[in-house]
Amino acid sequence: xxxxxxxxxxxxxxxxxxxxxxxxxxxxxxxxxxxxxxxxxxxxxxxxxxxxxxxxxxxxxxxxxxxxxxxxxxxxxxxxxxxxxxxxxxxxxxxxxxxxxxxxxxxxxxxxxxxxxxxxxxxxxxxxxxxxxxxxxxxxxxxxxxxxxxxxxxxxxxxxxxxxxxxxxxxxxxxxxxxxxxxxxxxxxxxxxxxxxxxxxxxxxxxxxxxxxxxxxxxxxxxxxxxxxxxxxxxxxxxxxxxxxxxxxxxxxxxxxxxxxxxxxxxxxxxxxxxxxxxxxxxxxxxxxxxxxxxxxxxxxxxxxxxxxxxxxxxxxxxxxxxxxxxxxxxxxxxxxxxxxxxxxxxxxxxxxxxxxxxxxxxxxxxxxxxxxxxxxxxxxxxxxxx
Numbered sequence: 012x013x014x015x016x017x018x019x020x021x022x023x024x025x026x027x028x029x030x031x032x033x034x035x036x037x038x039x040x041x042x043x044x045x046x047x048x049x050x051x052x053x054x055x056x057x058x059x060x061x062x063x064x065x066x067x068x069x070x071x072x073x074x075x076x077x078x079x080x081x082x083x084x085x086x087x088x089x090x091x092x093x094x095x096x097x098x099x100x101x102x103x104x105x106x107x108x109x110x111x112x113x114x115x116x117x118x119x120x121x122x123x124x125x126x127x128x129x130x131x132x133x134x135x136x137x138x139x140x141x142x143x144x145x146x147x148x149x150x151x152x153x154x155x156x157x158x159x160x161x162x163x164x165x166x167x168x169x170x171x172x173x174x175x176x177x178x179x180x181x182x183x184x185x186x187x188x189x190x191x192x193x194x195x196x197x198x199x200x201x202x203x204x205x206x207x208x209x210x211x212x213x214x215x216x217x218x219x220x221x222x223x224x225x226x227x228x229x230x231x232x233x234x235x236x237x238x239x240x241x242x243x244x245x246x247x248x249x250x251x252x253x254x255x256x257x258x259x260x261x262x263x264x265x266x267x268x269x270x271x272x273x274x275x276x277x278x279x280x281x282x283x284x285x286x287x288x289x290x291x292x293x294x295x296x297x298x299x300x301x302x303x304x305x306x307x308x309x310x311x312x313x314x315x316x317x318x319x320x321x322x323x324x325x326x327x328x329x330x331x332x333x334x335x336x337x338x339x340x341x342x343x344x345x346x347x348x349x350x351x352x353x354x355x356x357x358x359x360x361x362x363x364x365x366x367x368x369x370x371x372x373x374x375x376x377x378x379x380x381x382x383x384x385x386x387x388x389x390x391x392x393x394x395x396x397x398x
Contacts (some may be wrong), residue, residue, distance in 0.1 A: 012236065020066035021172040031246050036250060037145035039067040042158050044249040050207060052252035053347045056218060057388075060178035061248035062239050069148030070168040070226050071212075072286035075137040077162075085137030086129060088162070093127060093139055095158040098294050100276065100285030101139070107131030107200045109181035109213050113275050113283050114151055115144075119296020120271040121278065122154070123147045125261070126215065131201045140211060141198065142173075142224070144265045172232030177222030177256075180244040182393065185212075185223055192223065197392040199334075206231065214393065217253065219260025219386055221393040235242050258353060261314055261385030262296060267325055268312060268341040269353055276303040279312045279385070310338065310357040314385040315371065317343075320378035321370035329356050329375065330370045337362055340371060354380070 019164055026033065031042030042064065044052060055061055073093060078085045090101040099112030100353040109205065116122050128140040143151040156165040176185055186193045191203045192212050200213035206208035208228050216222035227235050239245050254264070263269050263278060274296070275284050284300055292301070322344050329338040343354030354371065362369065367382040 012104045018067075020064055021173075021227075021229040022066060022236055025233050026064065027235055029390070031247070033247060035252075037067050039351060040082040042247070042249040043251045045247050047161050048256065049251035050347050051248070052246065052248045053255050055246045056178045056220065056248055056252060056256055057348060058179065060176060060180040060184050060222075060242075060245045061218075062236065062245050062251070063175040063177065063203050063248050063253055064171045064172070064236075065175050065224065065253075066232075067145040068169070068173050068221045068252070069141075069143035069151060069154060070154075070171065070173055071141045071143070071146060072166040072168060073139040073141060073159060073163050074166060075163050075168050078137040081165060082133055082136035086332035089137050089139055090129075091157065091201070092159045093141075094288070094294060096154055096295065097125070097127070097145060098284045098288050098300070099127065100287050100299075101127055101129075103285070103287065104129035106133075106136075107199045107201055109140075109200050109215060111198075111283055112191050114154065115275075115295040116271050118271075119274045119299035121265070121269045121273050121275065122138070122271055123151050124265055124280075125151065125271060126199050126213070126281075129201075130215065135202075138345055146266055171229055172236070173226045174225045174227060174232075174236060174239070175222060176239060176245070177218040177220045177226065177248075179220065179391065181220070181222040184239065184242050184244055187242070197221070199393045205235065217260075217262060218256040219245055219257075219262070219388060219390045219392075223390055253345065255344055257345055258355070259348055259386065259388040261355070261387055261388060263355070264310065264342055274299060274303060274308070277308045277310055278314065300319055300365065307360060309359065310371075311363050312341070312355060313363045314383040314387055315340070315343075315356060315369065315380040316349070316355040316383045316387070317354065317371060318379040318381065320352070320372050320376065323354045323373050323378065323380070327356075330372065330382075331362065332368055332370070334370070334377070336389070337369070343371075346387060353383075353387050355385075358382070
């Protein structure tokens with residue numbers, strides 16, 4: 012795709028001013044790295060705070076066309092529309108709560124992974140905040156709008172900037188800018204005013220670190236971005252480090268570790284199939300998931316630590332100790348924190364126990380790799396608010 016055909020985000024000019032190396036990603040021109048480089052950006056985020064432009068993602072709101080005025084009834088009504096497509100318990104969300112869930116196809120394969128949240132404000136019940144992946148957002152929005160019919164309208168918000176602030180210093184940095192964000196704990200969100208503009212701020216992210224994602228109106232996006240970067244604890248971080256950070260955190264990437272052939276059970280995401288939904292069903296592929304929960308699967312996603320040699324990239328063959336092919340790598344790279352190559356892939360359940368010795372094939376050479384519990388680097392989410 013030519014540069015002219017790529018979409019811009021509200022921060023594209025700001026990235027170029029910072030020397031960002033721009034690449035095509037999901038139809039957008041996005042920074043893969045800045046002058047300090049991917050390795051330093053990765054470590055900066057683990058040690059301080061990184062600011063990421065994730066405006067290519069798909070934020071939206073699903074809102075009832077007619078509300079009853081009964082807040083709980085209105086929430087249940089809009090939740091039922093979303094639950095027709097996803098396997099999470101959306102009806103059970105508390106006000107201000109955000110939930111990771113999965114959009115499934117008729118066969119129980121994953122069409123996307125996404126976030127869905129229930130607003131905190133009493134005046135916004137009957138609405139859901141939704142963030143889907145960039146490459147699938149048009150199809151996702153169409154699926155959700157189809158499920159809603161004339162009972163709700165889907166309002167796209169992907170003309171705004173979505174900024175992620177991640178790392179151990181992220182909270183203190185953001186609290187200086189948005190003091191009300193101190194009320195948020197992990198996987199909650201709220202609408203917070205900034206200089207007369209409404210921001211949607213969630214305590215969430217894709218690095219394994221404590222952090223936030225902030226939906227910002229386009230007209231103030233560059234100003235807000237520069238306000239964050241004015242803090243010497245914050246550096247701009249590109250998509251390259253975002254990928255290595257999420258890999259260390261053991262988080263799957265849609266289109267690589269997840270796709271429409273992979274079920275939540277195979278992907279080791281059974282937690283995303285809520286208990287009530289397991290009992291009641293009523294979502295695409297429910298029968299397959301029930302069967303896999305009861306009887307198991309032929310493959311499962313695992314972590315791999317490569318003991319010697321080069322990183323095993325997506326598509327690399329995984330073999331057992333006899334050299335027989337048993338699976339394939341779906342994500343792989345070098346871990347800056349561990350100083351070693353790591354990967355994720357699918358193998359048969361009998362070979363999925365941590366410590367199991369396998370091999371990955373890199374440039375025709377067998378390299379020893381041990382199955383490793385995920386995440387590779389411990390998560391540091393903040394589940395309690397600041398005292």
